[in-house]
Structure formats: C-alpha cells, structure tokens
Amino acid sequence: MSARALINVPKTAKRGEVIEIKTLISHVMETGYRHGTNGQMIHRDIITSFTAKYNGEEIFSTQLYPAIAANPFLTFHTVATENGTITFHWEGDNGFEVTEEAKIVVE
C-alpha cells in the first residue's frame, strides 16, 4: 500500500528551542460504521497509532480512533536537543505501516 506522508520539521533550530512538527498522511480512515452500495457494512480501515522518535528516543505517541478525519493530520511539539533524525511511524488496520524520517540541525 502506498501512502504519501508530508512532514514539516524546521531544518535548523537553536538548542533547547521548542519546535513544532506537522505531519499529514494519506489514508481513507474508513470508520467501519458506514454501509456500501450493496448495503453491507464497510470494514474498518484506520490508522491506529502514530509514534515519533528523536534519535531513537520516543518523543510523541498517539492512538487514533475512527473519529479522526481522513488523511490524519497531527501537530505536536518537541525540544530540539541535538543534531539528528526524527523518525515517524504510522501503523494501522490491514497491516498498514509507513515510516518516514526528517533531519534536523541544532546549533
């Protein structure tokens, strides 16, 4: 399954600065509460969890429910501590799994 993820992390930050991270991933987030044209329930297909790690240390994790709109958009914050990579990991129903990363330079 191909899913496009957009990540917005500042390229550079000052040490100790609180930075804002925005993520958006393409996904239908089918609730499992809707009927299809044949009258059958459409099975749930959502992203259930999202985690962000800063050089391997977890900085943010969340559990998502069907009440989250299609193409889940998330904004959160973290303290820029050191140069490195922030990895983003989405997991969902039907084996959905996407990992993305972003580099950050801390002065």
Added chain:
Amino acid sequence: MYRLIITRREVLKTSGAVALGAALPGQADALGQMETAIRRVVGEAEIRKGKVTLDLPPLVENGNTVPMTVSVDSPMTKENYVKAIHVFNEKNPQANVISVRLSPRAGKAAISTRMRLAGTQKLMAVAEMSDGTCWSDTQEVVVTLAACLEDLVP
C-alpha cells in the same frame, strides 16, 4: 369547586416537570457513553475543570473534517508535565477521538488534528498530569452536515 379549576400556571408547572423528566434519561444515555469511555481511560481520578483549552470552531459546516486543538497549561519540566491528553465526544458511534502520550521532551503540551463529528454535540478534553491529577475542558459544537451518516455514492 374552586380547587377543580386548574390554572394556566399549574398546567405549565406540571407540563414543565414532565418535559424535564422525559429529557433526563436521554441526556443520561448520551453522557453515559462519554463518561464510560473517560472512566475506562483515566480510571477513578477526580477530573477538575481548568488548565486545558479545547479549541474548535463553534459552528461547523462539514463534520467530516473539523480542526481541533488541545493545549494544556503546564511548564513541561521533569517534575511537572502532562502525561497524556485524551479527547472524547458525546454522540459519535465511538466516544474516543484521540489519546496522546507526552513527556517532558515535548516542551509544550499542545496538539492539533482534524476530527469527524456526527452531529451537534459536546466534546471533552482530559489531561493527565505527572502528579496524577486530571484536568478538563468541554466545548459545544454545532454541526450542519454530519459525518459518518452519508453512504458511499456508486
């Protein structure tokens, strides 16, 4: 003879009481779903009002994507930080909206996302602090076009 005449005031009083009585069970059910979900997540902790700001547009035209921001007033230090933020709704098929785990590494306890709303309802954000206390904020949202109700178009 006098007592047999029912005044307009008495009629209003009784009908008012009946209407109130009829409205209560429905309200209790709706609150029940949200309340149960909240208790399942935060346990028996007392939930106080304050510290949390749940920001949503008061009038929503399209319930399929509603921008939502939750911020918590906290210094986010090692001694005093927000452990988790949970958002609950009253009338969607499922009461949970999102659960977020935070650490002092967050620097700022604020998150934004977009959610679905199946009709006009109340939303509640609960923040669990590192000292074990829980704080909350409630918001009423009026929705013109509800999510989840429309079926797929062929």
